[in-house]
Amino acid sequence: xxxxxxxxxxxxxAGLPEVLAPLAADLEKxxxxxxxxxxSASPESRDMVRHAARFxxxxxxxxxxxxxxxxxxxxxxxPVAIAAGIVELIHTATLVHDDILDHAEVRRxxxxxxxxxxxxxxxxxxxxxxxxxxxAAAYLEDPFASRYLSDVVGIVLEGExxxxxxxxxxxxxxxxxxxxxxGKTAAxxxxxxxxxxxxxxxxxxxxxxxxxFGHHLGMAFQIIDDRLDVTGDEATVGKSLGTxxxxxxxxxxxxxxxxxxxxxxxxxxVARIQEAWSSDDGAQELARELEASGAxxxxxxxxxxxxxxxxxxxxxxxxxxxxxxxxxxxxxxxRRTL
Amino acid sequence: xxxxxxxxxxxxxAGLPEVLAPLAADLEKxxxxxxxxxxSASPESRDMVRHAARFxxxxxxxxxxxxxxxxxxxxxxxPVAIAAGIVELIHTATLVHDDILDHAEVRRxxxxxxxxxxxxxxxxxxxxxxxxxxxAAAYLEDPFASRYLSDVVGIVLEGExxxxxxxxxxxxxxxxxxxxxxGKTAAxxxxxxxxxxxxxxxxxxxxxxxxxFGHHLGMAFQIIDDRLDVTGDEATVGKSLGTxxxxxxxxxxxxxxxxxxxxxxxxxxVARIQEAWSSDDGAQELARELEASGAxxxxxxxxxxxxxxxxxxxxxxxxxxxxxxxxxxxxxxxRRTL
Numbered sequence: 001x002x003x004x005x006x007x008x009x010x011x012x013x014a015g016l017p018e019v020l021a022p023l024a025a026d027l028e029k030x031x032x033x034x035x036x037x038x039x040s041a042s043p044e045s046r047d048m049v050r051h052a053a054r055f056x057x058x059x060x061x062x063x064x065x066x067x068x069x070x071x072x073x074x075x076x077x078x079p080v081a082i083a084a085g086i087v088e089l090i091h092t093a094t095l096v097h098d099d100i101l102d103h104a105e106v107r108r109x110x111x112x113x114x115x116x117x118x119x120x121x122x123x124x125x126x127x128x129x130x131x132x133x134x135x136a137a138a139y140l141e142d143p144f145a146s147r148y149l150s151d152v153v154g155i156v157l158e159g160e161x162x163x164x165x166x167x168x169x170x171x172x173x174x175x176x177x178x179x180x181x182x183g184k185t186a187a188x189x190x191x192x193x194x195x196x197x198x199x200x201x202x203x204x205x206x207x208x209x210x211x212x213f214g215h216h217l218g219m220a221f222q223i224i225d226d227r228l229d230v231t232g233d234e235a236t237v238g239k240s241l242g243t244x245x246x247x248x249x250x251x252x253x254x255x256x257x258x259x260x261x262x263x264x265x266x267x268x269x270v271a272r273i274q275e276a277w278s279s280d281d282g283a284q285e286l287a288r289e290l291e292a293s294g295a296x297x298x299x300x301x302x303x304x305x306x307x308x309x310x311x312x313x314x315x316x317x318x319x320x321x322x323x324x325x326x327x328x329x330x331x332x333x334x335r336r337t338l
Numbered sequence: 339x340x341x342x343x344x345x346x347x348x349x350x351x352a353g354l355p356e357v358l359a360p361l362a363a364d365l366e367k368x369x370x371x372x373x374x375x376x377x378s379a380s381p382e383s384r385d386m387v388r389h390a391a392r393f394x395x396x397x398x399x400x401x402x403x404x405x406x407x408x409x410x411x412x413x414x415x416x417p418v419a420i421a422a423g424i425v426e427l428i429h430t431a432t433l434v435h436d437d438i439l440d441h442a443e444v445r446r447x448x449x450x451x452x453x454x455x456x457x458x459x460x461x462x463x464x465x466x467x468x469x470x471x472x473x474a475a476a477y478l479e480d481p482f483a484s485r486y487l488s489d490v491v492g493i494v495l496e497g498e499x500x501x502x503x504x505x506x507x508x509x510x511x512x513x514x515x516x517x518x519x520x521g522k523t524a525a526x527x528x529x530x531x532x533x534x535x536x537x538x539x540x541x542x543x544x545x546x547x548x549x550x551f552g553h554h555l556g557m558a559f560q561i562i563d564d565r566l567d568v569t570g571d572e573a574t575v576g577k578s579l580g581t582x583x584x585x586x587x588x589x590x591x592x593x594x595x596x597x598x599x600x601x602x603x604x605x606x607x608v609a610r611i612q613e614a615w616s617s618d619d620g621a622q623e624l625a626r627e628l629e630a631s632g633a634x635x636x637x638x639x640x641x642x643x644x645x646x647x648x649x650x651x652x653x654x655x656x657x658x659x660x661x662x663x664x665x666x667x668x669x670x671x672x673r674r675t676l
Contacts, residue, residue, distance in 0.1 A: 042496040044503045097461045100438075121502060123435045123461055128495045130465065134472040135488035138481060146484055150473035157466045158380040164459060165382045 019332050020059065022325060026066035026076040027059055033078070034062075034085035037136045041128070048117055048125045052096050061192035062088050063329070064217075068193045068210045069200030070322045083145050083195040086133045090153055091188055093129035096122055098160070144198050152191045159183020168248035170273040174255050181222040182215070189218030209313050213326060216310035221333050223303040226251035227296060228336070230287050245286075248277040252302060257295035300334070307334050357670050358397065360663060364404040364414040365397055371416070372400075372423035375474045379466070386455055386463045390434050399530035400426050401667070402555075406531040406548045407538030408660045421483050421533040424471045428491055429526055431467035434460055436498070482536050490529045497521020506586035508611040512593050519560040520553070527556030547651050551664060554648035559671050561641040564589035565634060566674070568625050583614055583621040590640060595633035638672070645672050 020027065034053070041049040065084035066076050074080065100119050117125075130153070137146040163180045166172050193214035197207045229244040230253050244251050250273075258269040272289075275282040290296050310330050317323050358365065372391070379387040403422035404414050412418065438457050455463075468491070475484040501518045504510050531552035535545040567582040568591050582589050588611075596607040610627075613620040628634050648668050655661050 044500045045496050100458060100461050123438050124495050124499050131488050131491040138484035138488050146476035150469050150476050153469040157462050158383050161462050162382045
């Protein structure tokens with residue numbers, strides 16, 4: 001389970017299944033719940049819903065829910081599996097809607113729904129996925145998931161809207177960047193742990209610690225994701241490369257470079273970022289400079305700092321193999337690039 | 339309250355407020371609940387959410403919820419007002435998403451969200467409206483709205499997907515057309531009455547009768563809407579005209595014309611419909627022929643038949659001024675054109 005389980009490859013899907021091997025049976029239960037939640041599609045929507053459900057990738061969030069339930073002293077019961085499936089389905093629905101008019105043509109090497117069936121169909125199918133997620137939550141006896149997750153979805157969406165409103169603004173600061181990724185990414189990681197812990201019967205303290213672990217893990221995950229957009233390649237990341245650049249998205253490598261690593265000073269750096277957003281040559285040149293200036297190393301360090309915070313949250317969690325597994329997962333998330 | 343309250347105008351928004359005058363105080367409560375449900379928007383999303391909420395039109399569904407609650411012997415209590423607000427919000431959210439890539443530029447004389455802020459923002463704001471609706475339902479003590487309305491949303495969406503999949507197919511039959519509008523329109527009218535009745539404390543029988551009334555009213559509403567697309571004008575209907583034609587939507591006037599009123603026989607009629615979908619001249623010529631052949635009168639009769647069915651559902655409902663008001667509303671819906 002420790003370090004040796006992760007091969008040298010930087011592919012996120014190559015190492016993780018081995019890391020998650022101890023959870024195979026639990027993840028099977030979540031998979032069953034996930035399919036059951038989506039089982040009732042109409043004949044006209046069935047193909048599209050199934051296509052969307054294939055986006056289902058690393059199963060990192062469901063794994064986190066299962067581990068949290070076990071740390072609370074529970075098996076992966078039906079409510080735990082359903083709650084974990086709901087969180088994954090919410091993630092899938094946001095992916096379907098994110099692809100609309102983002103010109104993203106490849107997601108985990110499968111054509112996006114909007115390219116294959118059109119934008120309007122993609123909107124409706126995403127809406128169906130959300131409605132099935134909310135429905136499954138509503139039928140749980142304990143209304144916690146229904147209440148908490150509808151709040152979380154709002155936070156995720158507001159994070160995305162925030163990101164859109166500052167699109168092509170090269171002046172936003174690190175704090176605003178962190179506020180955005182807290183909503184659009186970290187909130188759902190936190191939720192994966194919180195619902196697992198809750199339906200596993202955790203007390204508020206354990207729920208809080210595990211939720212905080214999820215928050216910091218999600219922050220690290222997004223920071224690494226933003227860094228991979230600069231340095232990764234399409235084959236290993238499985239999505240179109242340099243999308244952030246072409247979309248005018250301000251990410252941590254750019255912010256750190258602008259605010260300290262750029263030799264030409266802040267004003268010139270801002271101009272260089274704008275240039276990179278409008279030309280491929282400018283983007284490639286800037287990517288080289290981010291590397292050379294040390295901005296990428298500082299980004300890695302920021303991700304590592306979030307992982308350290310995540311691991312610190314585990315200190316109050318009782319010693320157990322599942323606690324070690326959370327640590328392994330956390331270290332895996334940064335090893336995607338380090 | 340009876341017939342005299344409705345002026346001769348064919349404008350749907352001109353007559354209805356008078357018809358609904360007895361419900362002014364109730365509708366105020368629903369309006370408060372609706373605004374409260376949307377109150378927590380983030381600074382970045384607030385303007386867009388408020389803009390979307392302005393689409394709020396005739397308040398027909400909230401009125402139906404209030405009347406249903408009163409027929410169950412209840413005041414418009416907080417849960418009734420919230421449930422009514424949720425149904426209206428679901429309607430608003432579907433409108434926001436319907437406008438995406440449907441090239442609809444005007445909705446109730448306000449620029450659509452996607453034209454003003456872009457498709458991606460419209461997707462996200464629609465998602466936020468849905469999340470707030472589900473959230474409000476989740477916080478009601480009685481989980482009925484949460485469970486029932488997440489099902490209803492699925493039915494509405496599947497109706498829309500069904501409609502999209504048969505787009506530009508001039509051969510679909512009346513039964514399939516009815517199946518589509520049952521989902522995309524009638525299900526939410528039915529829901530407006532069902533939740534009002536439920537949170538007003540109605541027994542299952544009354545809930546069933548009022549729900550069935552709502553179903554038939556919704557069917558009539560959509561049939562009339564489809565007819566207005568052929569004959570109405572933008573000023574009175576408040577939305578772009580002839581949209582169904584330009585989108586290749588098969589509506590009841592076309593189906594009835596093709597299957598009985600067209601003098602040239604079915605095969606030639608199918609070709610004429612395809613022509614109307616691809617050229618403005620063809621569409622205008624066909625509109626004249628629909629009128630001349632009697633297909634529009636047959637469409638009106640079909641709407642009237644649904645209203646008659648709706649009124650028949652009221653027969654088992656105890657005599658009360660609110661029951662008469664439902665009758666008035668039902669007759670108003672067809673009088674939009676007759």
